[in-house]
Amino acid sequence: MNHEELWRSALGELEFEVSRANFATWFKDTTIRGVEDGVAVVVVPNAFAKEWLEKKFHKQIIKSLRSNAPDVRNATYIVQPPSDTAPQNPKKKSQQSETIEEQLEFKEFSVDRETNLNPKYTFESFIIGSFNEFAHAAAVSLSKNAGSLYNPFFVYGGVGLGKTHLLHAIGNQIKFDHPNYKVLYLTSERFVNELISVLQNREPLNAFKDKYRNVDVLIIDDIQFIAGKVKSEEEFFHTFNSLYERGKQIVFSSDKPPAAIQNLEERLRSRFEAGLTADISEPEYEARLAILKSKVNGREFAPLSDVLEYTASRIQKNIRELEGALNIILAKSKLKGRPLTFDEAKQSLDQITMRLKRVVTTSQIIKAVSEFYDLGESGLFERSRRREIVRPRQIAMYLLREDFHGSYPFIGQKLGGRDHTTALHAYGKISRELKQNLKLVEEVKLIRGKIYEN
Structure with missing residues (x-):
């Protein structure tokens, strides 16, 4: 196994270990220069990447390298900007380009500097199934009627289900149909960080405001991360109003619907809900298989049909994990x-x-429920009959029974030393309501997401 192949295999495992945003941000343009005396020399493009890989991801990198090359004991990081690489002959450069293209298909790296859009994320490459057909149809329609239909457009769903692809496809289609339109894609984290930088450096806000208010289409990914950041929420509120009043298209994605975003200002929540909200759920088997087939079409050493079918049957909930x-x-x-x-x-x-596979603990469940309903963990143990306490406690009991498989006496004891009949009643009550109450279904789904993401 040569160095390129070792790093490519290691990255395949790291993709499971870190978030998409971190994966795209910190592992871009990284390579391995060599392995000397058990130490892998990892080349990174800048000092920021070096610092983050050393401090945040070093153990995960070593683990992934060792699983592919057991003789690797450690790693060191050196900075080498991409522009500083030595000249290469055209043949070698072509081979390297092919390697980079193959390397986990890092499509997010091929972005337009002006719009931040990835030209490879289009409606044509978006696999449609019952799990996402409504969101896709709405996205296609609004891209043909930017600013006048479904404004704002809010798409939500779990991690790795194609929300980012859909957002890029909207932006790319609008830019293709209207080359003069100013389209801008970014994450809410970037919006917040830029605002913090301006405030810390005591720079005028005019340039920041102009950047985000003088666009025809503003697309923000993972908008839920803006919640609870007062200054950012205030600035974005005015940005939203400015764009909306002038008929400019606004598109959001989130891991949850507006009503379920904790600590979000009500005035922002009401604006997010004012347009069209669409969800993307987990893909069914046929859609997962179609995604795999589309990815291997024309690839060298494409997997056999029975391998693709087995892959689609084993990895069921996350398209990103499926592709990984x-x-x-x-x-x-x-x-x-x-x-x-x-x-x-x-x-x-x-x-x-x-x-x-995740091993669920009682503390994970209690913590996730407490955070979701904005309670201190001690709140679930209180001897209180207030609805804002009783309801989350019943949901915690339901999850402790359903996901942890605890006995009713154990659950009752765990949540404040209650009788087993209290846990039995809570489990039955929540089970019945889940068959009728769609809001409760969504809440339990989101809580489970917090449990298993952790």
Whole structure:
């Protein structure tokens, strides 16, 4: 295994370990220069990336490297900006470009500097299924009627389900149809960080305001992270009003609907809900298989049909994890110079799915419920009959029974030393309501997301 192949395989595992935003931000333009005396020399593009990899991701990097090359004991990081690389002959440069393109298909790295949009994320490459067809149809319609239909457009769903792809597709389509339109895509984290930088440096806000208010289309990913940041919420409120009043298109994504975003100002919540809200749920088997087939079309050493079918059946909830698993299979196929057999692919996938399984603890459940309903953890143990306490406690009891498989006496004892009949009543009550109350269904789904993401 050469250095490029080692790093590509390691990145395939790291994609499971870190968030998409961190993966795209800190692992872009990274390579391995070599391995000397068990120490891998990782080349990074700038000092910021070096600092973050050393402080935040070092242990995960070592773990991923060792799983592919057991002789690696440590890693060191050196800075080498991409522009500083030595000149290469056209043939080698072409080969390197192909490698970068293959490397986990880092499509987020090929972005337009003016719009921040990735031109490869289009409606044509978006796989449609029952889990996302409404959101897709709405996105296509609004891209043809920017500013006058579904404004704002708010799409939400779990991690790795294609929200970012859809947002880029909207921006790319509008830019294609209206080349003169000013389209801007960014994450809410970037908006907040830029505002903090301006305030800390005591710079005038005029340039910041002009940047975000003088656009025809503003697309913000992961808007939920703006909640609870008072100054950022205030500035964004005025930005939203300025754009909306002039008929400019605004598009958001979030991991939850506006009503479920904790600590969000009501005036922002009402504006987010004023347009069209669409959700993307977990993909069904047929959609997962279609996604895999689209990814391997025309690829060297494409997996056999039974391997794709098994992959689609094993990884069910997250498209990003599905693609990550496929990338590992492709990387191992390239190392062997042939497609993996079913047994080889099954062994790799079984190792991946074992890593993806989470062991739930009582403290995780109690913490997730407490945070979701904005209570201190001690609130669930209070001897109170107030609805704002009783309801979250009943949901905690339901989850302790359903996900932790605790006995009713154990659950009652865990939540304030209550009788087992209290836990039994809570479980039955929540179970019945979940069949009728869609809001409760959404709340439990979001709480589970917090539990298993952690």
